[in-house]
Amino acid sequence: MGSPKRTTIYDVAREAGVAASTVSRAFSNPRRVNAVTRGHVHAAAERLGYRPSPLASALQSGRTATIAMLVPDITNPHFFGAIRGAEGRARQADLTFILSNTEESAAKEQDQIERLSRSVDGFVLAASRLPGGAVADLARDHNLALVNREVEGIPSAVVDNDSGSGQIVDHLASLGHRSLVYLSGPEQSWSAGRRWNALRSAASEHGMAAERLGPFPPMTDAGGAAADAALARDATALVAHNDLLAIGVLKRLAERGVAVPEEASVVGYDDIFGADLCVPALTTLAGPGDRAGRAAVELLLRGGSRSGTLTDPHRVVLPSHLVIRESTGPAPVTGHSRRLLH
Amino acid sequence: MGSPKRTTIYDVAREAGVAASTVSRAFSNPRRVNAVTRGHVHAAAERLGYRPSPLASALQSGRTATIAMLVPDITNPHFFGAIRGAEGRARQADLTFILSNTEESAAKEQDQIERLSRSVDGFVLAASRLPGGAVADLARDHNLALVNREVEGIPSAVVDNDSGSGQIVDHLASLGHRSLVYLSGPEQSWSAGRRWNALRSAASEHGMAAERLGPFPPMTDAGGAAADAALARDATALVAHNDLLAIGVLKRLAERGVAVPEEASVVGYDDIFGADLCVPALTTLAGPGDRAGRAAVELLLRGGSRSGTLTDPHRVVLPSHLVIRESTGPAPVTGHSRRLLH
DNA sequence: CAACTCTTGGCAATCGCTTGCCATGTCCGG
DNA sequence: CCGGACATGGCAAGCGATTGCCAAGAGTTG
Structure with missing residues (x-):
């Protein structure tokens, strides 16, 4: 200086x-x-x-007035809402806010927590790639709050994908689809597991068949493989792990001359920027990511994971809603399904 | 803890x-x-x-092994490249990396620098909204490196928009356009000024008319007003300050029934995610934002603004290139321009 | 073998602030 | 007018490292 x-x-x-x-x-x-x-x-x-000097102050008092948010991929629009929300709330509380990219790696995530541990009062983990056990372990020594991830006993704020997945299936069923495939996200992704479970059980309630394909990396590039896999299954309804993947799928489908939504319907999760720009515009499950981010910081302020209030391990669940655009439509009338309809 | x-x-x-x-x-x-x-x-x-303990260490040694990057809008895809690049380089150098949102506000930017000053070794300012004088002042007390901004005597890494703007005008001219409007970004945006100057001078070399409209906030929402303003000018070639704005313009044009590129051509800057998804896909100037980010951190490591080497105030200029998609086409043949052509 | 130079480890001061504890001063009620 | 309860300011001991300086031992040299 x-x-x-x-x-x-x-x-x-x-x-x-x-x-x-x-x-x-x-x-x-x-x-x-x-x-x-x-x-x-x-x-x-x-x-x-x-x-x-925040340093001197923190050294003595142990309070750094700083929190860190770890995100698997900082450029994935899915996280924008949560980031903005968390940052905004932190600013309000006059905390300095550190954002860090873990590049989809559990190891980097763990390492980053360890490194920052002394210089931060708490962590917001967004869609943590860490196994539940590891998170629980970390929670013993560090102050954590989770976004879009739940681990027993650790405060978290999640967008309600369970009900959301139900909405997706309802929508698809009402359009006459008799089966769906789920194009799954990363194995370590907690959301991916939840979504699939919710989709499957909703599907079975509607008497629909459901199949899971993947895992696929949650990005547009992976859409090609995902679309091809789905097509090989003769699927008429494709539910992608997130919008990025869904957009990639849309692209590939167009390349292969499959008309959407006439021949196949596609649904995503997140309602990211761009979901309404692509063609056809994507039907997707929207959730208040920003509120999830705010809530997580809020939980941290209230004490985070170390606030061992035996009462309720603070959980915030935020409602999601389906945004219906142009990528979903009536199930194609062909083969035996045509016979059924006429 | x-x-x-x-x-x-x-x-x-x-x-x-x-x-x-x-x-x-x-x-x-x-x-x-x-x-x-x-x-x-x-x-x-x-x-x-x-x-x-990084704190204790920093307190005594004065070195925090931390750098902060300030970005006007963390969710603007324009900055992704730079952020990723900077973050990556910082990680390489084993520095912890703080990302901070200034919400397009010069005051917040200044304040943030002041606040973080004691806890970081240097700042990367991306597209700083601060007036040049303020930046120079700050550089006296803090260690700075700039991205997509130049200030006399302060190290910076910029994407070459001057030449890029030339490419845009060349492209437009070769399609037969005789005039263009520039839908300008924020007043405090250095880039906006540079782009306009470059566009104007390139236009005049081609004997094209050029007009500047705005300023507009650099986001999709502002596209409506921008498009309307341009239409009121009977413009056939619209160059938007960035892709976000351009996409908004595209949207509004579609609403108003103006065919792109038949009746009007649209160009953006940045080649963000989504630029190739919208319809029509956007012609835009792409630049290596990530390299700019890396370079800025590199400059910081080499000493930043305080490295008062009277020699060269380190400047890195990175090449840009025009990505031609579907939003630009031959100038419409109407009115007297039709007469000229036949 | 004396005189020197290097290496290597320890002592103790310091970075800038927080905070427990104590000393005063003030204000009251009785 | 006295003792107790508060309010307020100062003293000094840390917080957990870094680092200048010194001393002892090892290695070199003439």
Whole structure:
């Protein structure tokens, strides 16, 4: 940095004619010092352009006024909402906010937590790729809150994909589809498992067949393989793990001359930016990601995973809703399904 | 956190039977201590699960091994490349990386720099909204590197929009367009100014008319107003400040029944995710944002703005190239331009 | 073998702030 | 007018590392 020496509480103390401790208190514990004195201190600080050192403060007090959010892929629009929400809430609480990319790797995630541990008051883990056990272990030594992931006893905020998946199946069923395939996300993805379970059970309630394909990486590029796999199954309804994948599927389907939604319907999850721009516009399950992000920080503020209130391991579940666009339509009338209909 | 007490160098020292200073050196200055001793120390540390406290270390040494990147809008895909690049390079250098959103506000940007100042070694400012003078001032007290922004004497990495804008105009001219409008970005945006200048001068070289409209916020929502403004000018070629805006324009044009590219051509900047998904797919100027991000961190590592080498105020300029898709086409043949052609 | 240079480890001060504890001063009720 | 309860400011001991300086031992050299 430029300046030779930053001003410290001692400089301010001298300038204000009080002790350093008073300066400290004037800032971090205002009610502990007389209003008039406090005024002098602040004035002196102002004059000197004093800025407290978060480092020194944290070192002594153990509180860093900082939280970190770990995200598997920072460029995946799926996380935008949560990131914005978390960041906004953190700012409100006057916390500095660190965002970190774990590149879809459980190892990097764990490592990052370990590294940051001393410099942060808590972690928000978005769609953690860590196995449940590992998360529980970490929660013993660190302050955690989860987004779109649930682990027994750890505070979390999730978008309700269970009910959402039900909505998807309802929609598909009402369009006459008799079966669906789920193009699954990464194995370590908790959501992927949940979604599949919910889809399957909803499907069986409707008497629909359901099959799971994959896993596929949750990105557009993987759409080709996913679409091909689905086509090989003669599927008429494809539910993709997320919008990125769904958009990739749409692309591939177009290449192969499969008309959407006439010959096949496609559904995604997340309602990301771009879902309404692609052709046909994507039917997808939208959820309040930003609220999930806010909620997670909120939980952290309330104590996070270490707030071992035996009462309720704080869980926040946020409602999702299906946004119906153009990528879903009536099931194609061919083969024996045509016979059934006429 | 969970554990009652973290292990310190003193614990390790005792365990290894050496002095604390030796432990410290074993980690931060390995060659200062004998290989054998170092071995013992590391073993002891391992046994105790010791993790150095970045805070304590930073407090004394003044080095935090952390850099912060400030971005006007973290969810704007324009910045993804730069963010990824910067983050990657930082990770390589074993720096912890803080990402912070300034919400398009110069004040927040300045404030954030001030706040983080003591806890980071340097800043990467992406598309800073700060006036040049303010940046120069800050550079005196803080270590800065710029992305997609240039300020006299401060290291920066920019994508070459000047030449890029030339490419856009060339393309448009070769399609027979005789005039263009630039739908400008925010006033504080340095890029916006640069782009306009480059467009204008390239246009005049081609004998094309050029007009600037705006400013518009650089997001899809603003596309409506931008498109309307352009239409009111009878423009046949619209160059939008960025892809987000361009996509919004496309949307509005479709609503108003203006065929693209038959009746109007649209060009964007950045080639973000989604630019190839919208209909028609967007012609846009692509640049290596990730390399710009890497380069900026690199510059920071080399000393940043405080490395007052009077020699060259390190500037990195990265090449851009036009990606031609479907949103641009031959100028419409109507009115007197039809007469000219026949 | 004396005189020197290197290596290597330890001592102790320091970074800037927080906080437990104590000393005063003030204000009351009795 | 006295003792107790509060309010307020100061002292000094840390927090967990880094680092300048010193001393002892090892290795070299003439």
